[in-house]
Amino acid sequence: MPDHTDSADAGDLSGIESGHVEPTGGGLRGGASTKHGAGRVLVVVYAVLAVASVSRAAYELLTKFSVAPVPYSLSAFAAVVYCVITWALIASTPTSRRIATVGMIVELVGVLVVGTLSVVDGSVFPKSSVWFWYGRDYLFIPLLLPILGLVFLRRSRAEN
Amino acid sequence: MTSATLAAATPEWPAGTAGTVVIVVGLVLAAVTGVLALLAKPLPRWVYLVVALLEIAVxxxxxxxxxxWIGGTAPSDPIVFLAYLAVVLAAGPATAWWGAGEPGRWGSGVVAMAGLVVPVLVIRLQQVWTGATAGGTTGA
Structure with a gap:
């Protein structure tokens, strides 16, 4: 069942009963945990995006990597970022919370830089990356998700 | 006629009816659980029946x-197709389990996500099958 990851997540009391009571530990309503509350929905969306980006990157790298190495490598990089964030949210430790924060900032910078470049000059990043046109192919979720994620991380930390 | 050459160039999506049913049931699930989440209600038992219905359609x-596929019309992008199909197959049961572990409104919210993700991915499955993918260059 859900709690195979570690003993710290036996419920909403995470952080209180476990050793690592950090500034982030132990919200009353599970606020500090990144796999409870709204974080539970974030995990789902990130997991879907992770699978989508991994499969896209795998397809691109396996079949046509030589055509455009840079954007396809970028797709792979984005896929790794999504996988790391998904794992970090589920792991739900103070360390993984920091990893998730860094991952979301990387994701946000990536989607903004690649998105802007692709809008300004389509030849730099042809239609191939998850972050093309701010993630238009993915209903702009790649742009919205890191913002929502960072808001969630900030709020859930402030709940203590 | 050009229809023959067109059919050869773009494989026909075989699951029109089933795909539509999946989309409709998915949207119903999303609406129901979305309202539950907005009302801050946890997941009621009967939602699992809707999830089961969705899974049967999937x-x-x-x-x-x-x-x-066995009959000879392969999707034009098999890797992405199989990955999306795996997500669609797993979405209902996985979010029902994941949502059951969450007592509050977000348990309902998790299942609502599945109800939204599945229809989107069914549309993507269709695009990936026929070659009209977002990748653009698949037809080349």
């Missing part, structure tokens, strides 16, 4: 696709 769609 299995039906999967069988139709696999049958067509």
């Amino acid at each position: 299995l039906w769609m999967t069988v139709v696709c696999v049958a067509a």
Whole structure:
């Protein structure tokens, strides 16, 4: 069942009963945990995006990597970022919370830089990356998700 | 006629009916659980029946696709197709389990996500099958 990851997540009391009571530990309503509350929905969306980006990157790298190495490598990089964030949210430790924060900032910078470049000059990043046109192919979720994620991380930390 | 050459260039999506049923049931699930989440209600038991209904429709769609694949019309992008199909197959049961572990409104919110993700991915499955993918260059 859900709690195979570690003993710290036996419920909403995470952080209180476990050793690592950090500034982030132990919200009353599970606020500090990144796999409870709204974080539970974030995990789902990130997991879907992770699978989508991994499969896209795998397809691109396996079949046509030589055509455009840079954007396809970028797709792979984005896929790794999504996988790391998904794992970090589920792991739900103070360390993984920091990893998730860094991952979301990387994701946000990536989607903004690649998105802007692709809008300004389509030849730099042809239609191939998850972050093309701010993630238009993915209903702009790649742009919205890191913002929502960072808001969630900030709020859930402030709940203590 | 050009229809013959068109059919050869773009494989026909075999699961039109089943796919539509999946989309409709998915949207119903999303609406119901979305309202529950907005009302801060946890997941009621009967939602699992809707999830089961969605899964039956997804299995039906999967069988139709696999049958067509065996019959000779392969998706134009097999890797992405299989990955999306795996997500669609797993979405209902996985979010029902994941949502059951969450007592409050977000348990309902998790299942609502599945109800939204599945219809989107069914549309993507269709695009990936026929070659009209977002990748753009698949037809080349």
